[in-house]
Amino acid sequence: MSPQSASLTLVESENSRTMPCAALLVPPDVFELVYGDECLKAIGAKSILISPKPLGPHEPQSDWRNQLGSVELLFTGWHSPRLDEPLLQRLPRLRAVFHAGGTIRQLVSDAFWSRAIPISTASAANAVPVAEFTLGAILLSLKQAWMLNRQVCRDRAFPRTFPHVPGVRGATVGLVSLGLIGREVLRLLRSFDVKIIAHDPHLPAARFRELGIESVSLESLMERSDVVSLHTPLNAETTGFINGALLRRLKPGATFINTARGRLVHEPDLIAFLKERPDVQALLDVTSPEPPVPDSPLYDLPNVFLTPHIAGSLGPECRRLGWAMVEEFRRFVQGEPLCHAVTREMANAQT
Numbered sequence: 171m172s173p174q175s176a177s178l179t180l181v182e183s184e185n186s187r188t189m190p191c192a193a194l195l196v197p198p199d200v201f202e203l204v205y206g207d208e209c210l211k212a213i214g215a216k217s218i219l220i221s222p223k224p225l226g227p228h229e230p231q232s233d234w235r236n237q238l239g240s241v242e243l244l245f246t247g248w249h250s251p252r253l254d255e256p257l258l259q260r261l262p263r264l265r266a267v268f269h270a271g272g273t274i275r276q277l278v279s280d281a282f283w284s285r286a287i288p289i290s291t292a293s294a295a296n297a298v299p300v301a302e303f304t305l306g307a308i309l310l311s312l313k314q315a316w317m318l319n320r321q322v323c324r325d326r327a328f329p330r331t332f333p334h335v336p337g338v339r340g341a342t343v344g345l346v347s348l349g350l351i352g353r354e355v356l357r358l359l360r361s362f363d364v365k366i367i368a369h370d371p372h373l374p375a376a377r378f379r380e381l382g383i384e385s386v387s388l389e390s391l392m393e394r395s396d397v398v399s400l401h402t403p404l405n406a407e408t409t410g411f412i413n414g415a416l417l418r419r420l421k422p423g424a425t426f427i428n429t430a431r432g433r434l435v436h437e438p439d440l441i442a443f444l445k446e447r448p449d450v451q452a453l454l455d456v457t458s459p460e461p462p463v464p465d466s467p468l469y470d471l472p473n474v475f476l477t478p479h480i481a482g483s484l485g486p487e488c489r490r491l492g493w494a495m496v497e498e499f500r501r502f503v504q505g506e507p508l509c510h511a512v513t514r515e516m517a518n519a520q521t
Contacts, residue, residue, distance in 0.1 A: 188218075189216060189217050189218050189503075190217050190218070190242040190243050190265070190503065191217065191218045191219075191220055191240045191241050191242050191243070191263075192213055192214075192217035192218065192219055192220070192241065192242065192243040192244070192245065192499075193219065193220050193221060193224075193225055193237070193238065193241045193243075193244055193245070194210070194213070194219075194221075194224035194225065194244075194245040194246075195224065195225050195234075195244055195245065195246050195250050195251060196224045196245070196246060196247040196248075196249070196250050196270075197224070197249050197250075198223075198224060200247045200248050200249055200250075201223075201224040201247070203488045203489075204247045204248070204270045204271075204488045204489065204491050204492045205224075205245070205247070205270065205489075205492040206489060206492065209489070209492040209493060209495075209496050212496045213245065213496060213499060216499070216500065216503050217243060217499075217503070220237055220238075220240060220241060221234075221237060225237065225238075235257070235260055236260075238257075238260045238261050239260065239261075239262065239263070240263060241261055241263065241264060242263050242264060242265045242266075243264075243265060243266050243267075243268070243499065243502070243503075244261070244264060244266070244267045244268070245267075245268050245269075245270065245495060245499075246267060246268070246269045246270070246271070246277060247269065247270040247271050247491070247492075248271050250269075250277060252276065252277060252278075252279060253267070253277055253278055253279055253281075253282040254279045254281055254282075255279070255281040258281055258282060258285065264285075264287055265287065265288075266287060266288045266289070266290075266502055267287060267288070267289040267290070268289075268290050268495035268496075268498050268499050268502075269289060269290065269291045269292065269495065270292050270491040270492045270494070270495045271291060271292060271296070271491060272291060272292065272293045272296045272482070273291075273293070273517070274289065274291055274512060274517050275517065275518075278517065283514045288502075288508060288511055289511065289512055290495065290498040290508050290509075290510040290511050290512065291510055291512050292490075292491035292492075292494040292495055292510070293350055293510070293512075294350050294494070294509075294510055295483075295490045295491050295493075295494035296482055296483050296490075296491060297350040297351040297354045298354060298487075298490065299481065299482060299483050299484070299487045299490075300351045300354075300429055300481045300482050301351055301354035301355045301357075301358055302358070303429060303455070303480070303481040304351075304355050304399055304401075304427060304429055304481065305355060305358045305359065307399075307425075307427050307429075307453050308343055308355075308359070308397050308399060308425075308427065309338060309362070311396075311397045311425035311427070311451065311453065312335075312336050312337055312338050312341050312343075312364075312396060312397060312425075313335060313337065313338075314332070314334065314335045314336075314423065314451075316425075316451045316453075316473075316475050317334075317423075317449075317451060317473075318332075318335075320472055334422070334423045334449075336396045336423070338362055338363060338364060339363045339364075340363065340364070340365070341364050341365070341396045341397070342364065342365045342366075342367060342394050342395050342396050342397075343359060343364050343365070343366050343367075343395060343396065343397050343399065344366075344367050344368065344369070344386075344391040344392070344394065344395030344397070344398045344399070345366065345367070345368040345369075345399055345401060346368070346369050346370075346388065346391065346398065346399065346400045346401060346402055346412075347368075347369070347370050347400070347401045347402040347403070347430075348368055348370045348373055348381070348401070349401060349402075349403060349519075351401045351429070351430075352368070352370070352399075352401035353381075355399060355401065356368070356381065356383065366383045366384075367383065367384045367385075367386045367390075367391055367394060367395065368383055368384070368385060368386070368391070369385070369386055369387065369388045369391045370385070373385070388416060389416065389419055392416050392417070392419035392420055393419045393420075393421060394421070395420075395421070395424060396421070396423070396424055396425070397424065397425045397426075397427065398420065398424065398425070398426050398427065399427045399429070400412065400426070400427065400428045400429070400430050400434060400435075401429070401430050402430055402434055403430075403519050404430070404431040404433055404434055405518070405519070408434055409433050409434065410433065410434070410435070410436040411434060412428075412434055412435040412436065412440070413436040413439050414436065414439035414440075414442065414443055417439060417440060417443040417450075418443060418447075420447070420450050422449050422450075423449050423450070424450050424451075425450070425451040425452075425453060426450065426451070426452045426453070427452075427453040427455075428452075428453070428454050428455065428456055429455045429456065429481040430456060431456055431458075432454070432456040432457040432458030432459070432460060433458040435458075437457070437458055437468075440452065441466075441467050441468065441471070444471050444473055444474060445467070445471065447473075448472065448473050449473075450473060451473050451474075451475065452471075452473060452474050452475070453475045453477075454468065454474060454475070454476050454477070455477045455478075455479055455480060455481045456479055457476070460478075460479055461478065462476075494510065497509075498510055
């Protein structure tokens with residue numbers, strides 16, 4: 171059943187029953203971070219909540235699992251229970267899931283997909299802070315802020331000239347992959363006078379023309395870009411695909427940014443390369459493992475700027491995810507097409 175047809179069926183059922191039954195199946199800390207009382211109130215205005223508080227693994231199993239029989243609409247988030255066969259058997263009336271998070275790999279199962287239940291995620295909402303973080307990193311990198319900070323602190327004086335600073339105007343930024351986050355970074359970069367090139371073997375040439383940017387090989391992107399920003403989903407094909415051979419193509423003074431997944435990069439190659447090329451700056455919001463092992467050179471290399479996976483939603487930003495799913499819920503109960511529905515194929519491609 172398609173998301174739209176399922177929602178239409180639900181609307182028709184409202185003739186016999188005022189509103190659908192809904193539940194939030196999230197731990198209390200995730201509820202407070204992502205949903206909160208305002209989202210709960212908005213959900214309760216268009217549904218019958220089977221519990222005035224979120225259900226979840228914090229409750230004794232006999233308490234929350236036995237309350238699921240009437241649930242038609244389920245709201246989930248980080249650390250929600252996996253929707254496997256035993257749990258789905260307790261959800262016989264489930265019509266849709268609204269997940270206030272990004273990837274759903276840990277949430278769904280083969281049993282879930284076999285039921286053709288629509289599921290929406292807040293991946294697009296979570297792409298916003300990642301893109302904002304990346305934009306800030308790109309702009310600072312084009313000013314060589316990281317290298318100049320080290321120089322100023324070392325010399326305790328300001329340099330008289332800035333011969334190796336590309337600046338923003340006319341610089342080249344290379345985006346590796348144009349998924350949700352890559353496209354949002356592209357949108358933000360359009361406000362600046364930079365040349366944007368991209369590599370995405372899964373994006374048709376016609377789409378590149380629509381976006382108005384140049385499609386290049388990965389090798390060319392590494393060679394031409396003043397800043398390279400990585401946004402590729404992690405899978406068997408992409409694990410470790412950024413290797414030493416590619417990194418050695420980076421131009422002098424280039425910056426490499428990774429806000430995607432640490433395992434996309436062959437980390438021993440990256441470390442060896444950064445030792446050889448102190449002119450290249452690496453901004454790593456993700457590593458493999460996270461955090462790096464205590465004796466990792468990433469902590470000590472002067473040309474590494476390491477952050478603890480903060481590009482995604484943090485603090486009040488997380489409420490954007492909850493409200494995105496409240497809006498999807500509104501569309502569903504009104505019989506409108508869902509904007510953020512995820513198929514099995516799309517879920518497998520998520521980072």
